Amino acid sequence: xxxxxxxxxxxxxxxxxxxxxxxxxxxxxxxxxxxxxxxxxxxxxxxxxxxxxxxxxxxxxxxxxxxxxxxxxxxxxxxxxxxxxxxxxxxxxxxxxxxxxxxxxxxxxxxxxxxxxxxxxxxxxxxxxxxxxxxxxxxxxxxxxxxxxxxxxxxxxxxxxxxxxxxxxxxxxxxxxxxxxxxxxxxxxxxxxxxxxxxxxxxxxxxxxxxxxxxxxxxxxxxxxxxxxxxxxxxxxxxxxxxxxxxxxxxxxxxxxxxxxxxxxxxxxxxxxxxxxxxxxxxxxxxxxxxxxxxx
Amino acid sequence: xxxxxxxxxxxxxxxxxxxxxxxxxxxxxxxxxxxxxxxxxxxxxxxxxxxxxxxxxxxxxxxxxxxxxxxxxxxxxxxxxxxxxxxxxxxxxxxxxxxxxxxxxxxxxxxxxxxxxxxxxxxxxxxxxxxxxxxxxxxxxxxxxxxxxxxxxxxxxxxxxxxxxxxxxxxxxxxxxxxxxxxxxxxxxxxxxxxxxxxxxxxxxxxxxxxxxxxxxxxxxxxxxxxxxxxxxxxxxxxxxxxxxxxxxxxxxxxxxxxxxxxx
Amino acid sequence: xxxxxxxxxxxxxxxxxxxxxxxxxxxxxxxxxxxxxxxxxxxxxxxxxxxxxxxxxxxxxxxxxxxxxxxxxxxxxxxxxxxxxxxxxxxxxxxxxxxxxxxxxxxxxxxxxxxxxxxxxxxxxxxxxxxxxxxxxxxxxxxxxxxxxxxxxxxxxxxxxxxxxxxxxxxxxxxxxxxxxxxxxxxxxxxxxxxxxxxxxxxxxxxxxxxxxxxxxxxxxxxxxxxxxxxxxxxxxxxxxxxxxxxxxxxxxxxxxxxxxxxxxxxxxxxxxxxxxxxxxxxxxxxxxxxxxxxxxxxxxxxxxxxxxxxxxxxxxxxxxxx
Numbered sequence: 001x002x003x004x005x006x007x008x009x010x011x012x013x014x015x016x017x018x019x020x021x022x023x024x025x026x027x028x029x030x031x032x033x034x035x036x037x038x039x040x041x042x043x044x045x046x047x048x049x050x051x052x053x054x055x056x057x058x059x060x061x062x063x064x065x066x067x068x069x070x071x072x073x074x075x076x077x078x079x080x081x082x083x084x085x086x087x088x089x090x091x092x093x094x095x096x097x098x099x100x101x102x103x104x105x106x107x108x109x110x111x112x113x114x115x116x117x118x119x120x121x122x123x124x125x126x127x128x129x130x131x132x133x134x135x136x137x138x139x140x141x142x143x144x145x146x147x148x149x150x151x152x153x154x155x156x157x158x159x160x161x162x163x164x165x166x167x168x169x170x171x172x173x174x175x176x177x178x179x180x181x182x183x184x185x186x187x188x189x190x191x192x193x194x195x196x197x198x199x200x201x202x203x204x205x206x207x208x209x210x211x212x213x214x215x216x217x218x219x220x221x222x223x224x225x226x227x228x229x230x231x232x233x234x235x236x237x238x239x240x241x242x243x244x245x246x247x248x249x250x251x252x253x254x255x256x257x258x259x260x261x262x263x264x265x266x267x268x269x270x271x272x273x274x275x276x277x278x279x280x281x282x283x284x285x286x287x288x289x290x291x292x293x294x295x296x
Numbered sequence: 297x298x299x300x301x302x303x304x305x306x307x308x309x310x311x312x313x314x315x316x317x318x319x320x321x322x323x324x325x326x327x328x329x330x331x332x333x334x335x336x337x338x339x340x341x342x343x344x345x346x347x348x349x350x351x352x353x354x355x356x357x358x359x360x361x362x363x364x365x366x367x368x369x370x371x372x373x374x375x376x377x378x379x380x381x382x383x384x385x386x387x388x389x390x391x392x393x394x395x396x397x398x399x400x401x402x403x404x405x406x407x408x409x410x411x412x413x414x415x416x417x418x419x420x421x422x423x424x425x426x427x428x429x430x431x432x433x434x435x436x437x438x439x440x441x442x443x444x445x446x447x448x449x450x451x452x453x454x455x456x457x458x459x460x461x462x463x464x465x466x467x468x469x470x471x472x473x474x475x476x477x478x479x480x481x482x483x484x485x486x487x488x489x490x491x492x493x494x495x496x497x498x499x500x501x502x503x504x505x506x507x508x509x510x511x512x513x514x515x516x517x518x519x520x521x522x523x524x525x526x527x528x529x530x531x532x533x534x535x536x537x538x539x540x541x542x543x544x545x546x547x548x549x550x551x552x553x554x555x556x557x558x559x560x
Numbered sequence: 561x562x563x564x565x566x567x568x569x570x571x572x573x574x575x576x577x578x579x580x581x582x583x584x585x586x587x588x589x590x591x592x593x594x595x596x597x598x599x600x601x602x603x604x605x606x607x608x609x610x611x612x613x614x615x616x617x618x619x620x621x622x623x624x625x626x627x628x629x630x631x632x633x634x635x636x637x638x639x640x641x642x643x644x645x646x647x648x649x650x651x652x653x654x655x656x657x658x659x660x661x662x663x664x665x666x667x668x669x670x671x672x673x674x675x676x677x678x679x680x681x682x683x684x685x686x687x688x689x690x691x692x693x694x695x696x697x698x699x700x701x702x703x704x705x706x707x708x709x710x711x712x713x714x715x716x717x718x719x720x721x722x723x724x725x726x727x728x729x730x731x732x733x734x735x736x737x738x739x740x741x742x743x744x745x746x747x748x749x750x751x752x753x754x755x756x757x758x759x760x761x762x763x764x765x766x767x768x769x770x771x772x773x774x775x776x777x778x779x780x781x782x783x784x785x786x787x788x789x790x791x792x793x794x795x796x797x798x799x800x801x802x803x804x805x806x807x808x809x810x811x812x813x814x815x816x817x818x819x820x821x822x823x824x825x826x827x828x829x830x831x832x833x834x835x836x837x838x839x840x841x842x843x844x845x846x847x848x849x850x851x852x853x854x855x856x857x858x859x860x861x862x863x864x865x866x867x868x869x870x871x872x873x874x875x876x877x878x879x880x881x882x883x
Contacts, residue, residue: 089860096589394828404782
């Protein structure tokens with residue numbers, strides 16, 4: 001399966017890299033719409049922090065002319081003009097930057113504003129990567145639209161291979177019941193449909209709330225105690241802030257607390273669907289290995 | 297734009313009229329004839345149905361039975377607007393919470409006389425100001441009604457009725473909240489209007505005001521009984537003591553009887 | 561009732577035009593006034609044409625329509641309830657309309673059905689508030705407000721619940737139901753058309769409304785058929801609110817602040833107040849939205865934040881003064 005994809009990708013790469021210059025480029029987005037550009041995009045607006053990272057991953061960083069608030073990675077992205085929050089864009093500033101491609105966020109940007117952009121004949125490529133494979137594919141498609149396929153496909157493949165390696169490494173690992181804390185007040189986690197859910201699975205974790213219906217369910221502390229995870233992993237506000245984990249120290253009966261399996265994971269490494277997830281996943285898997293090592 | 301011109305109305309009649317007071321048996325049917333020039337006073341203890349009668353006469357409440365006639369015309373056949381050109385009412389309870397100035401309030405009296413697209417004209421303004429003047433509230437014309445005292449509001453309400461200038465004036469306790477001087481001024485104004493051809497029909501809680509100013513009296517008993525007629529026939533101590541269930545002493549002042557409740 | 565009507569309306573119309581000129585001329589991208597003029601003459605650079613004609617103008621007109629609709633709805637409800645504190649937002653009409661619209665959207669319906677459902681929601685909200693506040697006793701201002709506030713809080717909870725159980729995909733498009741925002745409004749014309757029609761319908765009713773404001777009994781005694789008139793006002797107020805809510809979500813306090821200020825200046829004649837509300841409400845929201853667009857640009861504020869910041873002190877002052 002993976003091999004076939006590589007072949008297809010290589011074929012596509014060879015086809016598109018061949019000197020058929022001036023030909024239009026097309027890619028299908030996560031809404032199922034095919035976006036075609038007469039020529040590769042030179043002025044890209046990335047309307048979520050994740051989209052910004054993906055554009056850079058696709059090798060199109062230099063073409064990004066507009067980002068939204070909190071687009072802090074890679075550091076070069078901080079120098080790009082911001083058009084406000086992803087929930088309420090400053091449309092004037094966005095149009096002033098004359099984007100020839102907008103990377104929209106299906107569940108993050110207001111549909112009305114994206115519709116306005118489409119009505120103004122600005123191509124909108126809507127993304128919502130929900131799996132590791134989708135991250136790779138999004139990078140590939142973006143690089144197609146940006147005319148940077150050599151870099152994009154290479155990065156996508158690097159990510160694909162890295163994930164595949166981790167998957168192979170932990171395929172037979174002993175399951176660890178895991179609670180992943182997305183937010184503190186209110187207490188929120190992810191289900192197994194979520195990309196982080198896939199990450200937990202890949203590392204041999206068993207998401208104690210994986211069966212819940214909503215993608216990002218709100219839960220009570222009681223439910224966590226009842227589920228009694230063996231490890232608790234949490235992000236936090238900012239990259240260093242560990243205080244979300246301290247609340248669990250009040251529950252010494254929890255297996256995770258009793259065995260000191262309270263781990264901090266920098267949220268930007270796992271919560272954005274970008275190639276940095278490879279690093280995040282590695283960290284995640286390491287923590288679960290630590291938890292396995294602490295079993296009596 | 298006031299519709300078909302009718303000859304001026306002369307009398308308001310009730311035929312076998314029984315007012316509708318919930319949970320009370322039918323009262324004595326009323327056959328009143330309220331004519332131009334008459335000043336009627338309605339007396340009775342609390343809860344006898346005085347206000348209900350006024351509202352029924354104004355066409356605001358259906359009667360239990362019987363009919364209301366303007367001359368020979370049944371009130372039922374008249375449009376509400378035509379009715380309000382002939383009958384006007386000063387309420388005992390008013391809703392003055394919504395902001396409006398004294399002059400604006402008086403001017404609403406012109407409503408029955410104007411078509412939807414018509415603005416109040418200079419004539420209407422003159423009428424309103426004249427009415428406010430007559431009730432001694434013209435100096436308050438730009439004040440909000442809600443900022444006035446009870447007595448001032450009462451006079452604004454009467455001025456509104458005067459601006460409406462219907463044939464028959466129905467008034468529910470028009471002297472409420474008024475000081476002695478304004479009580480007399482209002483009663484004098486009302487008798488003057490009657491002399492000018494209007495009919496006045498008012499509920500009063502003050503027996504002596506009725507004795508002083510009214511030429512016709514309707515006594516309403518709590519059990520639904522009623523009797524009416526010229527004032528001198530109705531204002532006899534016996535009947536009044538029975539009406540209020542209160543012993544009275546009678547003296548004579550300026551040639552009119554004056555009733556004082558006894559202490560025991 | 562005796563003041564000339566034309567002059568204040570003319571002045572307010574001028575203010576409206578001025579506000580729209582400012583709104584079209586100001587934005588996070590600077591466009592010189594002469595360039596704006598040249599855009600309207602059919603010239604100007606492409607980008608400027610797009611910014612002015614495709615973004616600023618529709619948004620300005622939407623803001624105007626929304627503000628006008630809400631102010632007229634507020635003024636009508638205040639007459640109907642004889643309570644200067646009545647407001648479509650405070651009494652929960654906006655909330656009811658938002659719930660109606662959200663239900664239709666969750667059911668996957670669109671367009672006219674969303675508007676119709678919002679209208680039904682606003683009607684239901686009004687009926688509930690009126691019915692419950694009336695109860696078996698009398699209509700007191702405090703009772704009405706309490707009922708309205710509680711019902712409004714209920715709608716807020718229902719909206720939050722619906723947002724919580726709706727598929728994540730719909731979320732960003734739905735959040736503005738809680739805090740109104742003109743940036744999502746797209747077609748201003750239905751709202752503007754309705755505003756115009758209602759003003760024309762309401763002016764001949766104006767004097768009847770003046771009388772109704774003195775209470776239903778007094779109105780009946782002055783020749784008004786109270787019930788039909790009350791129903792007409794009720795339906796109109798709901799329709800106006802629902803249209804405003806489907807355009808821009810729940811924007812609070814415009815219906816409270818504008819009629820109040822106009823009454824202080826122009827008196828209490830509804831024939832003047834209602835069209836004046838349409839103009840002044842529109843002007844206020846156009847200016848508030850201009851502020852919302854540029855005050856912390858590129859971050860954009862929902863205009864509901866600005867109107868609430870203006871409206872809450874006004875409401876408290878009114879409540880304080882009414883004792």
